[in-house]
Amino acid sequence: MHDLQDSFWQTILGRRSIRRYRPEPVPREVIERLLTAAIWAPSAHNRQPWRFVVVTQPDGKRALAEAMARRWRADMMKAGLDEEEIENRVQRSQQRLTDPPVLVVGCITMQDMDDHSDEKLAEREYIMATQSLALALGNLMLAAYHEGLGSCWICAPLFAPEEARMALNLADDWQPQAVITLGWPDEERKSERKPLEEVILWE
Numbered sequence: 001m002h003d004l005q006d007s008f009w010q011t012i013l014g015r016r017s018i019r020r021y022r023p024e025p026v027p028r029e030v031i032e033r034l035l036t037a038a039i040w041a042p043s044a045h046n047r048q049p050w051r052f053v054v055v056t057q058p059d060g061k062r063a064l065a066e067a068m069a070r071r072w073r074a075d076m077m078k079a080g081l082d083e084e085e086i087e088n089r090v091q092r093s094q095q096r097l098t099d100p101p102v103l104v105v106g107c108i109t110m111q112d113m114d115d116h117s118d119e120k121l122a123e124r125e126y127i128m129a130t131q132s133l134a135l136a137l138g139n140l141m142l143a144a145y146h147e148g149l150g151s152c153w154i155c156a157p158l159f160a161p162e163e164a165r166m167a168l169n170l171a172d173d174w175q176p177q178a179v180i181t182l183g184w185p186d187e188e189r190k191s192e193r194k195p196l197e198e199v200i201l202w203e
């Protein structure tokens with residue numbers, strides 16, 4: 001069905017979410033190539049509402065991980081989870097953010113999007129901004145795989161956007177949505193997909 005010799009299909013089908021990385025750094029020019037792939041994604045009205053924070057310094061990664069963990073820990077305590085379980089989860093999640101050589105924090109800004117006084121229209125505009133960012137980050141992850149790098153989408157900033165924004169010293173309008181971890185892979189992963197016919201309605 002697919003020509004697996006074809007590099008496009010190799011990239012599309014071969015990319016997996018990688019959660020273990022080798023410690024070697026990723027050269028800046030490689031990161032810039034990934035970000036170039038990101039900004040060539042389509043975006044609503046071509047407003048390019050995406051912004052990217054590249055975090056490579058250990059202090060920066062730790063500050064981000066700790067800030068988000070504080071919020072997560074508080075939320076889990078409020079939900080009545082067992083303290084040991086909370087600490088285990090927080091530890092694991094912090095390690096996922098401090099081990100990878102590079103974090104790319106994907107943010108949106110609404111500054112150049114249409115400004116609607118109508119709440120429903122404003123919400124659609126916000127959704128279009130996040131959809132645009134998701135396409136950009138998808139491009140970035142595919143480009144990473146094409147370069148031999150592993151990547152994984154981490155949704156934590158969505159649950160602690162203010163904490164992430166403060167930890168990264170971002171301008172008020174930069175809204176963190178996701179972290180993409182990047183690095184040279186130190187694991188092989190498999191993944192499954194639902195069969196095509198289960199997810200399509202032909203009309």
Ligand SMILES: Cc1cc2nc3c(=O)[nH]c(=O)nc-3n(C[C@H](O)[C@H](O)[C@H](O)COP(=O)(O)O)c2cc1C
Pocket residue numbers: 015016017018019152153154155156189190191
């Ligand atoms: C919106 C979104 C949120 C995700 N959040 C996380 C996350 O917080 N932690 C994580 O380890 N993986 C996360 N993932 C990765 C998914 O688990 C992964 O893409 C899925 O299991 C399919 O595996 P594959 O990417 O290897 O094909 C997320 C992916 C997406 C698109």
